[in-house]
Amino acid sequence: MKRNYYSVSQITKYQQCGMKYYYHYVEGRPVRPISDYALHGSSIDDAANSHFDGVIENDKGHTISQFVDKAVDFHDTNVDKYELVATKDKSESRDRVSILGKTYHISYAKKFDPMITQYKVHEQHNNHKDFIGYVDLLTVDAKVVDNKVKKSMPMTQETMQNVLSRDLQLVKYADMTDMDTVGMAVVTNTKNPKAEYFEATVTKQDKVITNKLIKRVTDAIEANVFTPTDSQNWWCSAKWCDFWDTCDFGKRRK
Numbered sequence: 001m002k003r004n005y006y007s008v009s010q011i012t013k014y015q016q017c018g019m020k021y022y023y024h025y026v027e028g029r030p031v032r033p034i035s036d037y038a039l040h041g042s043s044i045d046d047a048a049n050s051h052f053d054g055v056i057e058n059d060k061g062h063t064i065s066q067f068v069d070k071a072v073d074f075h076d077t078n079v080d081k082y083e084l085v086a087t088k089d090k091s092e093s094r095d096r097v098s099i100l101g102k103t104y105h106i107s108y109a110k111k112f113d114p115m116i117t118q119y120k121v122h123e124q125h126n127n128h129k130d131f132i133g134y135v136d137l138l139t140v141d142a143k144v145v146d147n148k149v150k151k152s153m154p155m156t157q158e159t160m161q162n163v164l165s166r167d168l169q170l171v172k173y174a175d176m177t178d179m180d181t182v183g184m185a186v187v188t189n190t191k192n193p194k195a196e197y198f199e200a201t202v203t204k205q206d207k208v209i210t211n212k213l214i215k216r217v218t219d220a221i222e223a224n225v226f227t228p229t230d231s232q233n234w235w236c237s238a239k240w241c242d243f244w245d246t247c248d249f250g251k252r253r254k
């Protein structure tokens with residue numbers, strides 16, 4: 001699965017484990033089906049994009065029932081490609097998307113003044129490759145906003161200010177769009193979802209450090225340096241690593 005560009009997901013995969021990056025992007029080994037957690041997030045993303053596109057085009061977004069229908073349509077079209085982990089069957093998975101959609105709409109449908117959704121950011125990274133990404137939402141008041149359906153509410157507002165200003169994706173996208181405010185619109189993927197919006201200012205130094213970090217990672221990739229993570233880390237496990245069964249540094253170390 002060699003790519004002729006870099007992306008945030010490649011960099012974060014490498015940061016988690018160099019061997020994970022190697023198996024996936026260099027050797028192209030197959031990965032397990034993605035869980036319904038990802039499906040639920042994508043269903044909400046799809047409905048949110050459609051809603052904010054409507055606001056941008058004719059100042060008319062979705063009603064709550066239109067929003068939920070859109071999210072559920074996406075779910076039903078794609079559910080067979082995902083492994084059900086968060087929910088026990090397709091019906092429960094669809095119900096979860098419905099309540100997540102309601103929660104998102106109540107909390108965020110009117111919160112943002114949208115300028116563009118799914119904005120493609122693209123720059124030359126080095127002589128070999130470009131860097132590409134897609135921003136969930138850019139707002140008229142110059143914010144880079146990411147929708148996140150998370151297993152639990154991350155942290156307090158205060159803690160999240162520090163987290164967001166170091167978030168590789170948000171800071172890189174803020175740099176690529178020349179914006180200084182980043183936000184995360186969170187909905188928890190639980191039976192009774194909660195919603196909370198977090199925001200932070202990104203400094204010039206945050207952007208410089210993030211770009212240095214990305215360069216370090218891509219220099220290592222281009223030098224064929226792929227170091228395994230510490231096998232005691234939680235993600236180096238059967239549950240969290242697709243390559244656990246075959247990796248020398250995973251199962252065989254047991």
Ligand code: SF4
Nearest residue numbers: 017020236241247250
């Ligand atoms: S089993 Fe551990 S060391 Fe091997 S690829 Fe997975 S996370 Fe990395």
